[in-house]
Amino acid sequence: MLSKVIEGALNKQIRIEAESSQIYLAMACWAEVKGLEGISNFMYKQSDEEREHMLKLVKFVNERGGHAHISELKAPNVTFKSFKEMFEMLFKHEVFVSESINDLVHISLEERDYATHNFLQWYVSEQIEEEAMARTILDKINLIGDDKGGLYLFDRDIDKITITTAASENPM
Numbered sequence: 001m002l003s004k005v006i007e008g009a010l011n012k013q014i015r016i017e018a019e020s021s022q023i024y025l026a027m028a029c030w031a032e033v034k035g036l037e038g039i040s041n042f043m044y045k046q047s048d049e050e051r052e053h054m055l056k057l058v059k060f061v062n063e064r065g066g067h068a069h070i071s072e073l074k075a076p077n078v079t080f081k082s083f084k085e086m087f088e089m090l091f092k093h094e095v096f097v098s099e100s101i102n103d104l105v106h107i108s109l110e111e112r113d114y115a116t117h118n119f120l121q122w123y124v125s126e127q128i129e130e131e132a133m134a135r136t137i138l139d140k141i142n143l144i145g146d147d148k149g150g151l152y153l154f155d156r157d158i159d160k161i162t163i164t165t166a167a168s169e170n171p172m
């Protein structure tokens, strides 16, 4: 059974994951209308993944005697100065989500809720990977600079960017 404190904290995270999905959906749309098909597909996929993260939390809350709250969401940014700015925002957002997950882990220990603590470890690893991916992409964007040919190749190959983190090499 979830304590009210944990239930509230998990519901807050449900909203954050839902907002993440909207943020990346808006980025997918912006890239799509700019003709950046590869980047747009990447963002659609990110958006779907965030929805999965939200659903996983929803199920967990409901299965443990809580009630997952589906709330209104903050409207995301829909235009960007450049694709570089867009990826900088993605990176910043992932750092924000990681901090939120860390806070949740902290609360689960304070509440002595070891089942929730265990459940959250998946999110901890996921955030390590997503931050690493965003950092790798930003490094590539900085290499490209204003080179149009570079952007063309980046858009074509973005779905081939893979990262290996210490966490993914040693899965729990």
Ligand code: OFO
Binding pocket: 017, 020, 049, 050, 053, 093, 094, 097, 126, 127, 130
């Ligand atoms: Fe939900 O995984 Fe990142 O934000």
